[in-house]
Amino acid sequence: MDWEPGLSIWKQIEKQLLADISDGVFAPGDKMPTEMELVRRFGVNRHTVRRAMAALVDSNVVRVEQGRGAFVQEQILDYPLGSKTRFSQIVSGRHRLPDKRLVSSEVLKATATVAQFLDVKPGTRVIELFSVSEADGVPLAVATSYLPAARFDGIVEIFVETKSLTEALKRFGIDDYSRKTTRISATLPSSRVANLLKQARNRPVISTESVDVDSAGVPIEYGVTAFSSDRVQLIVE
Amino acid sequence: MDWEPGLSIWKQIEKQLLADISDGVFAPGDKMPTEMELVRRFGVNRHTVRRAMAALVDSNVVRVEQGRGAFVQEQILDYPLGSKTRFSQIVSGRHRLPDKRLVSSEVLKATATVAQFLDVKPGTRVIELFSVSEADGVPLAVATSYLPAARFDGIVEIFVETKSLTEALKRFGIDDYSRKTTRISATLPSSRVANLLKQARNRPVISTESVDVDSAGVPIEYGVTAFSSDRVQLIVE
DNA sequence: ATTCAAAATTTGTCTAGACGTCTATACCTA
DNA sequence: TAGGTATAGACGTCTAGACAAATTTTGAAT
Numbered sequence: 001m002d003w004e005p006g007l008s009i010w011k012q013i014e015k016q017l018l019a020d021i022s023d024g025v026f027a028p029g030d031k032m033p034t035e036m037e038l039v040r041r042f043g044v045n046r047h048t049v050r051r052a053m054a055a056l057v058d059s060n061v062v063r064v065e066q067g068r069g070a071f072v073q074e075q076i077l078d079y080p081l082g083s084k085t086r087f088s089q090i091v092s093g094r095h096r097l098p099d100k101r102l103v104s105s106e107v108l109k110a111t112a113t114v115a116q117f118l119d120v121k122p123g124t125r126v127i128e129l130f131s132v133s134e135a136d137g138v139p140l141a142v143a144t145s146y147l148p149a150a151r152f153d154g155i156v157e158i159f160v161e162t163k164s165l166t167e168a169l170k171r172f173g174i175d176d177y178s179r180k181t182t183r184i185s186a187t188l189p190s191s192r193v194a195n196l197l198k199q200a201r202n203r204p205v206i207s208t209e210s211v212d213v214d215s216a217g218v219p220i221e222y223g224v225t226a227f228s229s230d231r232v233q234l235i236v237e
Numbered sequence: 238m239d240w241e242p243g244l245s246i247w248k249q250i251e252k253q254l255l256a257d258i259s260d261g262v263f264a265p266g267d268k269m270p271t272e273m274e275l276v277r278r279f280g281v282n283r284h285t286v287r288r289a290m291a292a293l294v295d296s297n298v299v300r301v302e303q304g305r306g307a308f309v310q311e312q313i314l315d316y317p318l319g320s321k322t323r324f325s326q327i328v329s330g331r332h333r334l335p336d337k338r339l340v341s342s343e344v345l346k347a348t349a350t351v352a353q354f355l356d357v358k359p360g361t362r363v364i365e366l367f368s369v370s371e372a373d374g375v376p377l378a379v380a381t382s383y384l385p386a387a388r389f390d391g392i393v394e395i396f397v398e399t400k401s402l403t404e405a406l407k408r409f410g411i412d413d414y415s416r417k418t419t420r421i422s423a424t425l426p427s428s429r430v431a432n433l434l435k436q437a438r439n440r441p442v443i444s445t446e447s448v449d450v451d452s453a454g455v456p457i458e459y460g461v462t463a464f465s466s467d468r469v470q471l472i473v474e
Numbered sequence: 475a476t477t478c479a480a481a482a483t484t485t486g487t488c489t490a491g492a493c494g495t496c497t498a499t500a501c502c503t504a
Numbered sequence: 505t506a507g508g509t510a511t512a513g514a515c516g517t518c519t520a521g522a523c524a525a526a527t528t529t530t531g532a533a534t
Contacts, residue, residue: 104428304527
């Protein structure tokens, strides 16, 4: 490899590795070459290679695990749509750091649709949660959830604290719940959703509509989720 | 300085410098000691100091300029409320990188308030722009702007492209405009605004309401802006 | 006093080497 | 077979030195 002047070598190495990754030479999830192998390939010092890798880690393209090696970050997350799949488990399982943060919440009266799915009378007070789910700080999905307000009064604070709906529901005695129905479609995002997903408006989102029920089969949550189609793939068994 | 085991030296240096900054030893805008001075102070190699500084740069606490030195990043931006102050100029002048991105836009009919400020009839079609202004990637303010749709048809695309209202207005032949009135108040942000500002809902925002007029005195823009009170201070001459 | 060029200062990049920490694996032992 | 241990492989940290690039300061010439 010969270096062009005017651009630091570590940046050129970063660029080359980035090209390799987008060309599929290193596929998502793959182990990258070790530092010493890259040293030999590029004919530079180990520290120079490390500088380039640090930049790739910084931009979330690769992930480094001490003692194991560097891996191409899976940018497209396989999201199994099982009846008991939990967001944080899926993301953690891929060595990525999950986060779910509340954007806004409100208590309002159930519309006909919401009431139907939650099996309550229209006009019943429901809690609306609007949240963004992220992995390593990259937004994967935005969700609008509805829960009956009477049963889950105060759940908002717990959700904000624990950043997990599963955890919040546990505080209400629900140790186990499962997904009842899921409807899937593809749409273009509203500008608000596109912005929260940090994605262009002309890139589609996968939209799911689902109802969660407790162990007795009583609906506890109805939600509409928009997944970034560039970062998430839904897997149906 | 003696090092405690278990935590890398560069992290301890980072921590110490961070403490100095928050203790006011180095005030915002101040020049930090040079690398060689820090080398002498901490008794370590220059590269170790550089590793610590790189972390501070990464977290946006300091800013480094080659050949000049490192400076404590001004976290509270003084925003002069002159009649012709421009966001990008103010931010650039502080050696920070301005960015203004559109969150959403819509064409709708003017409410009574909007119509009054823009001096048009209620119901006139106006363009609503909802945008976030950032410096070095840190959100400083969210703004809702209204412009008469008839006069500025197509301005949305130009705004998205140039990321500047000043630039976009130039394409419509407005080389000069000035702020006519500004009303200032303090409120707590809606969850949407708080989230876009990446700020807690219990931290207040400075809310301004302003009207911009062209050189002939004709209103061209009415806007409501929410500044993060933790990051911006308004200066009135 | 002004202007221009050289020198000094300061940060950026690259190389070289040593040792620490974490992980995986092979091997030995009970 | 289960479990601990030794070892090799791989990333993390620290030191040392040299030169490059950008900026500021100095000083000489006009």
